[in-house]
Amino acid sequence: MFCIQCEQTLNSPVAKGCIFAQGMCGKTAEVSDLQDVLVKYLQGISFWAKLGADYGYHHPQVNRWSPQAFFSTLTNVNFDPVRMYEFIQEARHYKSALEKEVKAVVADHSGVIPPLTVAALMDIPAAQEAVIQFAPMASLNQEKKSLDDVLGAYLLCLYGLKGVAAYMEHAAVLGQTDDEVYAQYHGIMSYLGDSPDDLQELLQTALQVGELNYRVMFMLDKGETSRFGDPEPTQVNVGHVKGKCILVSGHDLEDLYEILVQTQDKGINVYTHGEMLPAHGYPQLKTFKHLVGNYGTAWQKQQTEFADFPGAIVMTSNCIINPDVGGYKDRIFTRSIVGWPGARHIVGEDFSEVIDCALSLEGFREDARPHLITVGFGRAALAQAAPAVIQEIRAGSIKHVFLVGGCDGDKRDRNYYTDFAQKTPEDTLMLTLACGKYRFNYQDFGNINGIPRLLDVGQCNDSYSAIQLALALAEEFQCGVNDLPLTLVVSWFEQKAIAVLLTLLALGVRGIYLGPSLPVFLTPDLLEMLVETFDIRPISDADSDLKVMLNS
Ligand code: FSO
Ligand code: SF4
Structure with missing residues (x-):
């Protein structure tokens, strides 16, 4: 197995990435290998889906199923080899059906089939044991023993796109689908299925993944709010x-x-x-x-x-x-x-x-002492709070806004985020997102003239709401988002966080603090490029970081 997609991956002098019999998350080598085969299949399917889309042909089932299957390979989602094998069988079925249909569409238009990508050409055996034996051919590092810049950039795209696929599935469940979005997804997936090795092109693709994710988060926000209403405090x-x-x-x-x-x-x-x-x-x-x-x-x-x-x-x-x-x-x-x-x-x-x-089952025998926390500062609630926030910023009662967002995890270094939240000065606001907030959302941070100092925006995908607030503030203050008294402090764990990070970079947001550790697939060269272009800052300690943030 070779899996390096999440923050808890093995990172030692002996191994970069989970490469032994079992990953740090508990994923077995068998499941990891089956997932590699599935991803290759999906890249081959996307070749045909993208070609079909070029001719105006869309396959609703494939469009719905493909990101869903990709989502199943995301960290901490599916550990079951039987289910993985079922996904592969479905992929086999979809690939051959789609190939036939798209060939017919191209012929109808007297078009020409372009050269097939590596993934589209791959002939994967059917029997489960043969699939496992075939897996090394589909491994993400098959041609290279060690991680280099190209593989790192490739993984940045692939893992980011996996996060996008997860949000596409969440949006589709709520009835939000868009053929154009699916075509873009298939385009990137198909490109990645042809073993690309142009570093600059891969880095551009990573930003395209971020742009696509912005669109998908908009769809998801629309799906959630049109179905269940706008969140309210x-x-x-x-x-x-x-x-x-x-x-x-x-x-x-x-x-x-x-x-x-x-x-x-x-x-x-x-x-x-x-x-x-x-x-x-x-x-x-x-x-x-x-x-x-x-x-x-x-x-x-x-x-x-x-x-x-x-x-x-x-x-x-x-x-x-x-x-x-x-x-x-x-x-x-x-x-x-x-x-x-x-x-x-x-x-x-x-x-x-x-x-x-x-x-x-018995259920709870008695009530626990109630403890109330506040949630619900989604896009509309934030927009409603924005005039008051703007007024307090103008009056000098709010000096800075922090977005402390992202995932949680086991590492001790994540105490940084609790420490950080506790040390933010009383004249600052904190927006939170995703599961990282559980480290400090039970605490009372007080309020600034009636505005709670901690505003929970929602799930990781609700970064869309936070982005809308940042854009509204920038418009009000007639400046760029990077000129606002706003700092993003992001904790990453898995691939949805990579997708959100790429969105922020694609929107031109600079100076993001990232931790608790940096993705292992980012080589020193790649990291240097990201630091130079986007001023990405690895977290250090809460006191020193806060000092810099509040003085910049
Ligand atoms: Fe957390 Fe898990 Fe939303 Fe992630 S529950 S770690 S970013 O999957 O999805 O925040
Ligand atoms: Fe390792 Fe993370 Fe992959 Fe699990 S998901 S095998 S912990 S890199």
């Missing part, structure tokens, strides 16, 4: 209440909605977990009285927190980790692209299995 209890319970984790609001509908009047309380916390701010979700609160904190704590949860658990997307460790595999359910060997997988919209499981 809402207090959420993070202490549990007595009774039977279901915990819903991940990013998929539609699944949460379905579960809320199907558990109505069943005597079951529903809790959010992790990236589902912002759901409480959506008008169409918060009307459900049995959506009682949020349980637990960030993904890496689930093995102890889920073990203590006396109900059923549904993982709608990343991040899942080994449920055997906490002994709760019999009451955890996976959805869509998520998979764990032996864990029950719910297909379709019927959650009765989850409900039966919750009813068979």
Whole structure:
């Protein structure tokens, strides 16, 4: 196996990337190899899909399925070799069907089929054992033993595009699809399937990935807000209440909605977990009285927190980790692209299995002491707060705004973000995003003339809302985003964060602080280029960084 896509990858003098029998996340070499084969297939499928799109031909099923399958290879999403093999079989089917259809379309237009890419030419065997033996041919570092600038830039594009694919799937679940966006996705995927080795071209492609992601985040924002309303500031209890319970984790609001509908009047309380916390701010979700609160904190704590949860658990997307460790595999359910060997997988919209499981369990015996936190500062709420923020900036009561966004993880270096949040001066605001906030969102940071100092914008994809606020402030102050008293402090963990980072770079945002460590696939040369072009700054310690931020 060779996997280097996330922040917890192996980085030692012996190995750069997870290369042994199992990755640091618990992904086996078998699953990793199957994922490499799947990605190659997807790149081959994209060759035909892009060619079809050039002739105005779009295949809705392939467009919907391809990013979904790519999403299944993202960190902490699917650990099940059986499911991976099923994806490969589906890919085989789609590739041959699409090839035939697109050839016919090209012939109808008296067109010419361009030279096939490496991935489109790849002939992958059908039997599972043969697929595994074939895997080294599809490995991401097959031609190179060590990481060089070209492979690093290639991986920046591939992993960024994987993050985009995840958001495309989240948007599609909410009915947001766009043939033009799919064509761009297939174009980049197909390009990556031809073993590109032009460094400058790859770096340009990375920015195209960022631009594409901006468009996809717009679609996702539209999907979420048109379906469930604009998030509004809402207090959420993070202490549990007595009774039977279901915990819903991940990013998929539609699944949460379905579960809320199907558990109505069943005597079951529903809790959010992790990236589902912002759901409480959506008008169409918060009307459900049995959506009682949020349980637990960030993904890496689930093995102890889920073990203590006396109900059923549904993982709608990343991040899942080994449920055997906490002994709760019999009451955890996976959805869509998520998979764990032996864990029950719910297909379709019927959650009765989850409900039966919750009813068979004891639930919480008593209420915990309530503790309220506030969520819901999405795009509209931020726009509403903007005039007051502008006024306070003008009056000098708000000196600086920080966006402390991104993922959480296990490393001790991540204490930086707690430390940073605690040390931000009282005349500064903090916007938060994604699961990194769990390190400090239980604390009360007070307010500035009625404006809460900590404003939770939502999930990682809601960076779209934060970008809109930054653009509005820049317009108001008639300056560029980089001239605002605003600093982005980003914690990355997996590929969605890479997609968001590339979006920010594509929008020309400079001076982003990035941590806790830098992606291992960024070679020293690549890093130097990013620092020179975008002034990317690796985090150091909270005191020194704050000093620089507040004086710049
Ligand atoms: Fe966190 Fe996991 Fe949103 Fe990520 S739950 S780490 S960036 O997958 O998706 O913030
Ligand atoms: Fe390693 Fe991360 Fe890949 Fe898991 S996802 S195998 S931890 S690089």
